[in-house]
Amino acid sequence: MFSRNGFALALVLVLAATIVPAGVGGVRAQQQSAPQAQTRKPQRPDETIDEDDVERVETDLTNVLFTAVDRNKRFVTDIKQDDIRILEDGVEQKVFTFQRETDRPLSLAILIDVSASEERTLPEEKSAAQQFVDSVIRQQKDEVAVLSFTGDTTLEQGLTGSTSRVRRAIDRVEFSAPAGYMGGGLVVPGTPPINGDSRAGSTAIWDAIWVTSDEVLSDTSDKTRRAIILLTDGQDTSSRKHMAEAVDKALKADAIIYCVGIGDNYFDGVDKGALNKISERTGGRAYFPRNEEDLRAAFAQIQDELRSQYLVAYSPTNKAKDGTYRKVELDIVNPERRKENLRLTYRQGYFAQSAVDAKPRARKP
Secondary structure (H helix, E strand, C coil): CCCCCCCCCCCCCECCCCCCCCCCCCCCCCCCCCCCCCCCCCCCCCCCCCHHHCEEECCCCEEEEEEEECCCCCECCCCCHHHEEEEECCEECCEEEEEEECCCCEEEEEEEECCHHHCCCHHHHHHHHHHHHHHHCCCCCCEEEEEEECCCEEEEEEEECCHHHHHHHHHHCCCCCCCCEEECCEECCCCCCCCCCCCCCCCCHHHHHHHHHHHHHCCCCCCCEEEEEEEECCCCCCCCCCHHHHHHHHHHCCEEEEEEECCCCCCCCCCHHHHHHHHHHHCCCEECCCCHHHHHHHHHHHHHHHCCEEEEEECCCCCCCECCEEEEEEEECCHHHHCCCCEEEECCEEECCECCCCCCEEECC
């Protein structure tokens, strides 16, 4: 069993120059891509598009990625378009594209809780995360960012395709005790902060998800699959944002959240309900490892899932560009396949574009 000690620690919010500025890409929960008219955005923050060499295109397709597992939790890779149907706000939609997604580039953010409740398990978490990066990341195709958080969030490494940089960033992540921390969950009074607004000894999970979605993943290429891999116990104590706001921001960035929940007997354990909720709403999954072997198995399953997805694209019957939330439902309609009791995992909704965001976007030939 995992066992962890300590009291929560505050870090200073440091968003380095490598982060793409917030708000550049606008709302992207309704992905706009089609085989004949795909939007092209820079793959890296320093990559630019020659404005003299673009054509302006606009499409209105909504993309939904999903996975299917059987009763033995094995991924099912032979689903056909006729096996499923998709509904938006209760109205069945006509599918424009249905295909297996095994080679789409990945834009991942590894988000690591370094509060006191992670002190004892942090070395195992870092090792498993580094092994995951070595197994998943393809040079010149995928990109990863690394962030750590307690009361505030620190960017350890901006999005990069270099596995060596990601490994070094993960290696730098460490527990740093707040003033007065004695170990064993014992804290004695320390010197109060000058500004009186320190969040030392707290954990702000929802803030960390919000800023990661907004500042790191929101302006990545439309061609990538975006995901947050969150390592935490789910016990939020100081976020200024609510859980719903964090989930909504992830949905607007088209980011799936995979949670790896690790608890500590000295604290309040794992909030499985919270972690399951944010994973399910964004189309991800929550894992609750009991030991190091389970932890590595969780990362292996995330890797398999990222390579075992289907893409469903449809043009919504509701054409209003009003920025409202649209509920998505996906189910099996083939009677024979229904007998298999397959479980489908997908995001449960998205935010439509607003009129302000619905502008033609650049595509480089």
